[in-house]
Amino acid sequence: MDAPGRFQRVSLRARVTLLAAFCVAGAVAVVSLGAYMTVSQNLRDQFDENLRQRAQAAATAPKVTDEVTQIPGAFLAAGDIRIGLLDQNGQMFYPHGTLSPPTSGGDLDVARGSSLENIWTDARSESRVISVPYPDGQAIVIAQSLKPMNTTLGKLSVVLFVISGLGVLVAAAAGTAVARTGLRPVQRLTDATERVALHGDLRPIPVSGDDELARLTQRFNAMLAAVADSQERQRRLVADAGHELRTPLTSMRTNLELLLASEKPGSPTLSDEDKAEINDDVRAQLDELTTLIGDLVELAREDAPQVVQEPVDLVEVVERALDRARRRAAGDVRFDVELQPWSLLGDSSALERAVLNLLDNAVKFSASGGTVRLSLRPLGDGSAVVEVADSGPGIADADLPHVFERFYRSQEARTLPGSGLGLAIVKQAAERHGGAAYAGRAPEGGALFTLRLPGRPFPESH
Structure with missing residues (x-):
């Protein structure tokens, strides 16, 4: 069976619950994705701006002498970054006991003066690298790890996922409650139709509220009342017709039995006057039955809906x-x-x-x-x-x-x-x-x- 067919076999209450859950899931997913992308972009922009400021500060810091080599004083203050000085020949100078920051061709262009800045991401070290010009044909290269920021974004994604899941569960619960409350009149209508079909019970259904389902219930109660009235009229017609038919039929049966009994051997015979009187009675009773049956047929035709x-x-x-x-x-x-x-x-x-x-x-x-x-x-x-x-x-x-x-x-x-x-x-x-x-x-x-x-x-x- 195809998917639409399977979905149609699900109860209306379950469909309302699923629809509410899907709608909320879609809305929460869009909002969560938007929030994640916005926060991620803001964090990256702030990270780059902070890295840029640190690079500019390093480039303008006074020089200090390390034995016979002059290096930027920022080398001594760098604790959470990798920093180095790149010359035009591609040689990197960096503090002893630290790791050299990664470089690329764009950083060499900055050292040669053909570019004012180069910022990029090194996937192998999972760090963000920036290079800015430094006097004497050199470039300051600073690399800062992206792992703290990626960890924060990972935690944010987990929080958003958990919140989205809770939102879907709350939406499903709310959809179930709304479906149970909103569809209660429909359930009463269903129970009433089954009651009518199985037992002929035409009791009205309690009505609460004034919405569309309440008006539907009122119309259904009006239909039940009309059916009950029609049944009552039919019952009275059948009962009254049976009562009215009983009298002429009983009288006719008595007259016919009397005529048949008079024809048996050894039975008293009836005079011609008695036979004529009985015949007249039987004809009158037949006319009465004919009239009564015709009137009943007319009433039945009048009770039928006029087309x-x-x-x-x-x-x-x-x-x-x-x-x-x-x-x-x-x-x-x-x-x-x-x-x-x-x-x-x-x-x-x-x-x-x-x-x-x-x-x-x-x-x-x-x-x-x-x-x-x-x-x-x-x-x-x-x-x-x-x-x-x-x-x-x-x-x-x-x-x-x-x-x-x-x-x-x-x-x-x-x-x-x-x-x-x-x-x-x-x-x-x-x-x-x-x-x-x-x-x-x-x-x-x-x-x-x-x-x-x-x-x-x-x-x-x-």
Whole structure:
């Protein structure tokens, strides 16, 4: 596996630690190298300047007589250097008991007067050598050992190396601490996702601070809350659907078992009237099951996320629903209709189903010869309302807060056909389109249902 692949397999915490250590190591290395080079250059410059001053002092020192030879008086005061007098022929005079300083061709040029100074480094003796002119065609040559300065620079390099290593270790420790502290919310998110995946645990994660990770945690908690709410709604739907399906299925099973038992030899026979009554009951229960299953399918479709939205002429939607309601209603129920233009983006079939449910509900509770009032009008605030009012008994105060709940049926509605899901479908369709559904009392005395939807007064141009 290549290096990038291996690096990607390292944990994020380790990568943060390594990155901090590498960054500090690079910075410390640059600073240490710069400090070493600066100190080294300064020491060398000071060494050369000191050597130059000593050479100039030696060249101007008074002469003394050593037996029959006159030599510079500085020869007698030199203790840490090697010093000598070089003539034009290359002959070197130096104090007895000392070593001769090294020479080069540049030093001979100084003795001959063709150069004013020559300074150089002798690698064999590890010393710095300087030569300056001296009277009578000679040159003072001074050599001073570089070993003390090199020892100092060596110690400095060791100190800088140790400090750099400590800096890298401190940076790695600091990077580890920062990674552990900074990535703790990420670790909590990781633990939460594993908890959800393995156990379905949707508990929210504690949030601390207000940085990007805290906001990410808040969004994750919001997602967990949405998933928990969706699961709870699904659980209630399944539980309520099972409860509602149990009653017609039990009744149908009883009727079918009674019919089958009457066909067995020796069993009491049923009269034609009893058989007809049982057949009517079975048909009614089948119709109830068909309606209930259709409503459940519609609710499941409404719960799914809406993918496609299209321009909808709400007047056309309401008119289609009205035609279907008229075909289902008894001939003695009248419709009072008033529609004004309105358009919006949405799902026309879902809106048609919602309006049809309101009309069917109004027809069901209207008395014989009653009137169902249907109106579509804008409110002037960017929304319009579809109002359906009936001439029935109205909604009791105790039932008003619950009429849009799934499977809820008032005491009066329990004797009438229906699944208790129609108004829940209306509410979901309204909320799916950014609107709302309301229930109240109509001026006529019956129930008044209002479907409020956003949009614009005129159909959108294509």
